[in-house]
Amino acid sequence: MIYEVFRQERKGQPFQHAGSLEAANHDFAESYAKEFYGRRGESQALWVVPREAIIEVEDFVDELNRNYHRVDGYSLKDKLRRARERAGSALVARDR
Amino acid sequence: MNEQEARSLLEIADDELILGWRDSEWTGIAPFLEEDVAFSSIAQNEIGHARAIYELLSRERGTTADELAFDRSPGEYRSARIVELRLPEGERTVARHYLYEQADATRLERLKQSNDPAVAGLAAKIDREEAYHRMHAAMWFDRLEHEPRFTAALDDLQPLLDAGRDEHTSELQELWEEMTMVRRSQPVGTAW
Secondary structure, three states, rough: EEEEEEEHHHHOOOOOEEEEEEEOOOHHHHHHHHHOOOOOOOOOOOEEHHHHHOOOOOOOOOOOOOHHHOOOOOOOHHHHHHHHHHHHHHHHHOOO | OOOOHHHHHHHHHHHHHHHHHHOOOOOOOEEEEEHHHHHHHHHHHHHHHHHHHHHHHHHHOOOOHHHHHHHHHHHHOOOOOOHHOOOHHHHHHHHHHHHHHHHHHHHHHHHHHOOOHHHHHHHHHHHHHHHHHHHHHHHHHHHOOOOOOHHHHHHHHHHHHHHOOOOHHHHHHHHHHHHHHHHHHOOOOOOO
């Protein structure tokens, strides 16, 4: 059976995917996970999860390209640049 | 430490050194990667235990851990015959692992009760790592206990665990040659 292992480096931090391993049962998985991801003191906790238990989602439909749902949908940098350009040419026009 | 404890410690150190060496022969060729890593780690631990015990003993004897580990003749080792065997069969290696860890637990338990704090402390430290080895051995036992090849290996190896330590297998001689080869060669300019 394949297991996915997640490790937490320090208390309070999110668990991150560390890798996967093959083991005959949960006990072996736990012991191998410790060897792979905990032996050098690099983790303070592990989640060992049978791969079958993971629900994978990978289709994200966005037919109408509604990028305004996303933070990066608005490019503030571009808007600022354009605003500065407008303001700059307005100042130039006024000075004339 | 009393004489009995010193004798027992030397037996454990020799067992752990030689078993660690034998177990490490699986490194890179174990049946699958996860077990390769786990078993290699156990082998490393055993050699670490041997070193710690040799260091403790060498302080009492005014020598060094390396001298104790490598400068004796094969006949002077106090290892049990079961650890000396080269076991290229997986089921026999696991059977030895299981038998050895059980016997090892008993003698460590005794040393943990020592009046000498250095002995009791080291035994306790080693035992905390051995607890993991015992878990590993128990998992394999649970998986293989109904496999005829495994039970046959247990029956076959048990007598070697109980056999005395005065006589050794011919395989110890071969292992000793390998184990001490670099040290005996004394390349020019080396200081150990």
